[in-house]
Amino acid sequence: MHHKLGDPDQRNSFSSRRRSVRFAELMRRFPNLDAMRVLDLGGTPEFWRATPVQPKYVTTVNLDPKYDPEEPWLDHVVADACELSTLDKCPGDYDLVVSNSLIEHVGGYQRRRDFAEVVTSAAPAHWVQTPNRYFPVEPHYVAPGFQFLPVRTRARLVSRWPLAHERVYTVPDALAQVLTIDLVSTAELRHLFPGSDIWHERLAGLSKSIVAVRAG
Structure with missing residues (x-):
């Protein structure tokens, strides 16, 4: 989505x-x-x-x-x-x-x-x-200060965050995604x-x- x-x-x-x-x-x-x-x-x-x-x-x-x-x-x-x-x-x-x-x-x-x-x-x-x-504001997730958070915290947030350009719903999938940026x-x-x-x-x-x- x-x-x-x-x-x-x-x-x-x-x-x-x-x-x-x-x-x-x-x-x-x-x-x-x-x-x-x-x-x-x-x-x-x-x-x-x-x-x-x-x-x-x-x-x-x-x-x-x-x-x-x-x-x-x-x-x-x-x-x-x-x-x-x-x-x-x-x-x-x-x-x-x-x-x-x-x-x-x-x-x-x-x-x-x-x-x-x-x-x-x-x-x-x-x-x-x-x-x-x-x-x-980090542009891929439309989230203030997102790029400065620890990687694991970013992954947990992304798995629940509705504003991402590409939605993912599990922490492992989110971790794989955030590490590409x-x-x-x-x-x-x-x-x-x-x-x-x-x-x-x-x-x-x-x-x-x-x-x-x-x-x-």
């Missing part, structure tokens, strides 16, 4: 509205997006079908095999976004790498370093967005992408999401 507040696929959800804000900033940074070849690490064809501007060509990469786009400007590759060999499976050269809310899920610091290497190897420009670890700070994002600009998406004056941006 998806909760409307945190489901970006719900048109009027909070997450969907914030995604629209970020896309507007993406367009401001890359006004010629419609002429660019984009590699989207962790994205889906549905995201790009719904955007107000479509790039010249998009390859989406994630581990889900269910996508098989028919549009000539869309391609989907089933692969690990943290492996450089993934780039061999992606056709052509790219102008821009886009990744939204993936890096916090790849699994540990070394995997995030590997992911950053894929990003910087694939194209001269990038946009890598992730929720800010120090925003007071490792929110990233501004300091770490800057370390992983040195030389990139860090843009802060703000809500009520606080930094809700952080984005490493390089214009190429």
